[in-house]
Each structure stands twice: as structure tokens, then as C-alpha cells.
Amino acid sequence: MKKVGFDIEKYLQEQSAYILERVEQYDKLYLEFGGKLIGDKHAKRVLPGFDEDAKIKLLNTLKDNAEIIICVYAGDIERNKVREDYGITYDQDVLRLIDEYRAYGISVNSVLLTRYEGQPTAKVFMTKLERSGIRVFTHSQIKGYPTNVEEVIGEEGFAKNPYIETTKPIVVVTAPGPASGKLATCLNQMYHEHRLGNKVGYAKFETFPVWNLPLKHPVNIAYEAATVDLKDVNLIDNYHYEAYGKVAVNYNRDMETFPVIKRIIERITGKESVYQSPTDMGVNRLKSGITDDEIVQEAARQEIIRRSFSVENDYKKGLADEDSVRHMQVILEETNLKKEDRAPVLPAREYAKQLQEQEGSTNLQAVIAVELPNGEMITGRTTKLMDASAAAILNSLKKLANISDEIKLLSPMILETIQRLKTDELNSRVPTLTANEVLIALSISAVTNPTSELAYKQLPNLQDTQAHSTVILNRENEQTLKNLGMDVTNDPIYPTDNLFYN
Template sequence: MKTIGFDTEKYLKEQSAYILERVENSDKLYLEFGGKLIGDKHAKRVLPGFDEDAKMKLLATLKDQSEIIICVYAGDIERNKVRGDYGITYDRDVLRLIDEYRAYGIPVNSVLITRYQNQPNVDIFMTKLKRNGISVHTHKAIDGYPTNVEAIVGENGFAKNAYIETTKPLVVVTAPGAGSGKLATCLNQLYHEYARGNEASYAKFETFPVWNLPLKHPVNTAYEAATVDLKDVNMLDNYHYEAYREVAVNYNRDTEMFPVIRRIIEKISGKASVYQSPTDMGVNRIKSGIINDEVVCEASRQEIIRRAFSVENDYKKGLADEDSLRHMQLILEETNLKKEDRKPVLIARHYAEKVQSRMDDTSLQAVVAIELPNGKVVTGRTTSLMDAAAAVIVNSLKSLANISDEIDLLAPMILQTIQTLKKDDLKSKVPTLSANELLIALAISAVTNPTADLAYKQLDKLTDAQAHSTVILNSENEQTIRMLGIDITNDPVYPTDNLYYN
């Protein structure tokens, strides 16, 4: 059973009260949401017990007072940037988010396309939104943003970008990912609110880094590991210390930007800012929910290792640069961690070597090892019938159901029929069954086969299992495994030299 280190209810109670306090101090609060509003899987991993939808549930309690603006950077749509934890592009994620927000009863005011330059793919996306009844706005890039305060708060700055009409006292500004222009949107709205004679304010809903945990606490280090591509570095908030003689942790972008943001807010409002530090701007009560620091620390260390594998894989795929790779290596050294400290890693590698030694084939052997929530590690390798991802799922379900290895969950005839369909009718050059295909076959067999049904009923027990693959999995297998709730890493090696099928 998973050990809990975080109390979500306690955290939500404190966080909600603090947000309401901010709302009551102004006519309207623009609240920038850092991190994921829905499906915050990073927080769930480093804070065992954290509800990945906690922030959304918190907002649901304030739904009568709030509405949402979703920002998305035009360049991310144009280049089809993918959200890693879901494997979908940012434009598709915007659609997913709208559906999720509506399901919670929180109105979506509009979608804002930031730094818009008439990109063709962006125009298509905007048309799709409009035809589905979604209000869409665009903002152009502002010359001199964010450092040239006089230009920003002027006729060629915020004044030229449209004001988005809002009706609720709490306006949540969110996005599919970082770099979407949430801060600029909030400041743009503040400018227009004050131009209309309204007293509006800005705050940031923070999750990480946690300002009142030590700088090198594993939770904060795990955040730095998760954002190496953004070049984020945790640091002490000197502004906060000078103002309050209290140590606080923030990160480089917020700390570097604080003097400029404060000047912009003061220029807009015509009065001194209430904020003395970047930490002041944040609404962060994460520490209040930590009930077992040792559990949280260990979970965070494991997340650092997972991130190390992720960066290596992104580098192999051309998605990360050498600076990110070096930064991640430094984080491992500073925390005295090795990638092999992740339990399934060496087991998967050793089994692959063992299989390799018994075969004449010199091609790389794909093996996946899964550490089940009960602590047992199960392996699976690619065979003529199924790939390693499918094999390890079968073997894990057998283990959880106490079914003997000698018993077939699926009749070989069924698997061969599916293979024939793939190879002869669908003209696939990869006839082995994938994890997704295996699960569909298992679900169908469970209707008439009691043993298959017993195994099928174990699927929910794979949630929070830890896995490692000796090769880079294809996107279909990776997403299937993640959808099962399994956290998987892999060595940065392709299984073959085939560029397309890798």
C-alpha cells in the first residue's frame, strides 16, 4: 500500500482561505496559475497523497465567483508542441482543458492566443474554436516587454492589445504549459481595468518551488529538475529577506523579473505596490499539507531520477539541448543520486543482458521491468507474439492475480489471428502486439474466460507502479502505460536502426 506523505484536504482548506483573502482586498483579482490546473502529475508524484486535480477542486468551491482565461502561445501551436504527460499537442490540450473546466462547472471566458503573428495553423485553430462557440482573442508581442516599462504601459504597449471583458471577481489565467504569456495577460488586464476606473490586483497561485521549505529540500530540487528545459534555477528570495528578515525560496525568473513587474504594477495603478518580494505575489500553502517529510523526500528523489531519464531521452530525440543535459547531471551529483537508484532499472538491464547472451541475434533486446505497488518486480521481453510493454503487463497481471506463468491468459490462436490482421490486412511491418492491443484482446477474452477475467480485474492495481524499459518505447506504448497510472522511464536507446518505426 502506498505510504501517504501529504494531506490534500488540509492544504486545500488553507489555500482556499488565502485566495479568498486576496479576492476580498480588491474589486477583481487576476490569479495566474503556475503549473497544471488539472492533472498535476508532478505534484502527485513528489507529494504522495496529493490529489492531481486538487487545484481544480479548489476552484470548483469558488465557481460562483470565478471564470477562466486560457492562454496559449501562438508559436507552440504552430510548431505542434506536445504536452509530455498526455502526449497531445497544446492546441488539443486547450480543447481538453475547456471540457474539464466545464465538467467542474467553472465558466471559460475565452481562449487568448499570445504573441500572435497570423500563423496559418493558429488561424485554423481559432476558426475551430469560434465555430464551437468559444470566444477567442489575440495579443501581439510588445516591443520592449518586459523591461521597457514606459513603452509597455503606453499606447504601443498594453493599450494596443484588447481588453477581455470579465464579470467575476476572481479571474483565473491558466495555460497548457510554461511560456504561454499568463503574466503578460494578467498585467494587460490590470492596465485596462485601471483605465476603466476599477481597482484590480494580481497574484500567482504557486505550487513549486515551495517558498518555506529549504532551498535544497528534495521537493524544491525535483521542481528544478522538472524545469531544466526552461533554465529555471531555485534561489533565495533576497527581496523577501530584506523586507521581512525571513528566508524564502523562489526561482530565477520570478526573482529577476520582480523589480520590473512591481514597477509595471505601480505605473498602472499610480500607487506603491503592496508586494515587497516575488514570494509576496505567490499564494502557496503546500508546506501545510506535508504530514510526513521523509516520505515526501524519498518520492522527490525518485522524481529527480525519473527527470534525469526524461532529459536524456529528450536529448536523444533532439528535444533538449546540452545545457539541459549538463544541468540535470549536476542535479544528480548535488543530490548524490544515480539513475540506478531506481529499483526496476538494474533488474531490466540485467534481464536484457541475460536474454541477449542466449540468442544469436545481435539486435538490442527490449525488456521492461515493473515494480508493483506491493514491492515485487516483474519483467517482460519482446517475443514473436508481443512486444516488451505488452508482455510485462501480462506478467504483472498474472502476478497480482496469483496465476501460474504456465497458464495462457490469451489463447495463442487469438494472438496469431490479431497478428495476421495487422500483417496481412493492415500491412503493418510490426506484427507483434502492443500494450494497447493486448489489453483490448484481454478485455474481450475476459467475457468468456474466467482466468482472463481474474487478470483483467487486477488492472487498477497497476496504478503508481514504477517501470523501466531498456529501450525507448514507441509513443503508443508509452501513452498506454501512462494511462494505466504506471510511471515509466527508459534508457535513451532505440530498439532498432529503423528511423520510422522507432
């Protein structure tokens, strides 16, 4: 049974009350949402008991008074940046987010493309949104933002970027990922709102780092590990200490820009800012939900290891630089962690080595190890019929259903027929069946085969299991495992020399 160290109800109650306190001070509050508004899987992993959709559920309680602006950096659309946890590009994620918000009955005001420079792919995306009835705006990059305050406040700054008309007292500004221009959007809106005579404020809905946990608490270090590509570093908020004599944790980007942001807000409003520190700007009651710090710390340590694998894989794929890899190595050193501290890593590697020795081969063996909820370790290997992902899932389902390992859940004849379809009719050069293909076969077999049905019914119990592969998974298999709720890592090694199919 999964250990729980976080009380989601207590957190939501305190967080909601604190937001409403801020709202009461203004005619309109622009609320920048840091992290994922929906599907915050990082928070779910480091805070066992956290609901990955907690923030949208909180916002749902305020929906009569709230609307959403979705920001996306035009450059991310142009280069097809991918949101890794869902395996979809940012433009696709914007569409997904709009559907999700609408399902909750929360008003989506518009989509804003930031730092727009006429990128062709971004233009196509804008047209698609507009033809679907979505309001679309663009903001161009402001020369000298944010440090050149005079330029930012001048006619070539916020004034030239359009005002997005809003009608509700809470305007949530969110995005598919970081560095999407959320803060600049909030400040731009504040500039125009003030010119219209509205009393307007800004706050940031923070999740990580947690300002009132120690600087080197594993939860805060896990945030640093998750943002190595952004070069984020956690720091003590010296502004907060000087103002209040209290230690608070923030991160370098907020610390560096705070004096400038404070000055911009003061120039916009013509009043001294109510904020004395970057921590003041945040609305973060996350610590109030932690009920068992030891459980949370261990979960955060595991997340740090998981992130180390992720960074190495991104480097192998050309998506991360050497600085990110080095920073991740430093984080592992300072937390006294090694990759083998992740439970399924050694069993996967040891089984792969055993297979290699048995076959007298120097070829890399593709193996996946899965740690079941009871701690038992199950492995699967690539065979002529199916790949390691498919084998590991079937073996895990058999164990969960107490089905003997000798019993076959799927007839080899059925699998071979599917293989012939792949190779002969669909012209695939990879005959081995993927996890998705085998799961479809299992679901069909479950209709007539009671044993297959027993295994099929165990699929929900793969949620939150830990898995490790000795080779880089292809995107389809990786996404299938993630869709099942499995946390998977892999060694940064391609299974073959075939560049296209890797």
C-alpha cells in the first residue's frame, strides 16, 4: 500500500483562503500560476497524497469569479517543444488545456502568443484557434525587458502590446510550461488596467520551491533537479530576511528580477509596492499539507534520482546541454544519492547481464524491471514476439492476479497474426509487438478467456509502480507506461543502431 505524507484537503482549504485574502485587496487580481495547473505529476510524486489536479479543483471553487489567459511562447510552438509527461507538443497541450478548463466550467478568456515574431508555425496555430472560436492575441518582445524600466513602461513597451479585456475579479495566467511569458503578461495587463482606472494587483500561485521548508530539504532540491534546463538554483530570500527577519527560500530568477519587478509595479500604480520580497508575491501554503515529513523526503529523493535519468536521456537525444548534466551530478552528490538507489535499476541491469552471459553475446539486452506495490520485483525482456515493455506489463499483471508464470495470457498464434499484419500489410520493419499492441490484444482476449480477464482487471494496480529499462524506450512505449500511471526511467542507451526506429 502506498504511503501517504500529504493532506490534500487541508492544503486546498488554506490555499483557497489565502488567495481570497489577496483578492479582497483589489478590483482585479492577476494570478500567475507557477507549475502545472492540471496534471502536476511532479507534485504528485514528491508529495505522496497530493492530487495532481488539485490546483484546477481549487480554481473550480472560485470559477464564478475567475477566468483564464493561456500564454505560450511562440518560439516553443515553432520548434515543436514537447511536454514530456504527456508526450505532446505545446500547441497540442494548449488545445488539451482549453478542453480541460471547459470541462470544469472555467471560462477561458483567450490564448496569448508571447514574444511573437511572425513564426510560420505559430501563425498556423493561431488560425486554427481563431477558426475554433478562441480569441487569440500576440505580444512582441519588449527591448530591454525587464531591466530597462523606462523602455518597458514607455510607448515602445507595454503600451504597444494589446490589452486583453477581462471581466472577472480573478484572472489566472497559466501556460503549458516554464518561460512562457506569464509574468510579462500579468504586468502588461496591470499597465493597461491602471490606465483604465482599475485597482489591480499581482500575485503568484507558487508550488515549488516551498518558501518555509529548509533550503536543502529534498522537496526543494527536487524542484532544482526538475528545472536544471532553466538553470534554476534555490536561494535564501535575503529581501525577505531583511524586511522581516525570517528565513525564506526562493530561486535565482525571482531573486534577480524582484527589484526590477517591484519598480515596474510601482511605476505602473504610482504607489509604493506592498511587496518587500519575492516571497511576498507568492501564495504558497504547501507546507501546511505535509503530515509525514519522512515519507515526503524519501519521495523527493526518489524524484531527484528519476530526474537524473531524465537529464541524461535528454542529453543523449540532444535536448539538454552538458551544463544540465553537470548540475544534475552535483545535485546527486550533495544529496548523497546514486542512481542505483532507485529500486528497479539494479534488478533490470543484473537480469540484462545474466541474459547476455547465457547467450554468450556482447549485444545489449533490453530488459525492464517493475517494482510492484508490495515491493516485489518483476522483469520482462524483449523476445521475437514482443518488446520488453509489453513483456514486463504482462508478467506484472500475471503476478498481481496470482496467475502461474507458465500460463500464457495470449496465444502465440494471435501475436504472430498481429506481427504479420504489422510487417506484411502495414510495412513495419519492427515485428516485435509494443506494449500498446499487446494491451489491445489482451483486452480482446479478456472477452472470451477468463484468465486473460483476471489479468486485464489488474491494470489499475499498475498505477504508481516504479519501472526501469536498460535501454531508451521509444515514445510509444514510454507514453503507454505513463498512461498506465507507471513511473519509468531508463539508462541512456539506444537499443539498436537503427537511427529512425530509435
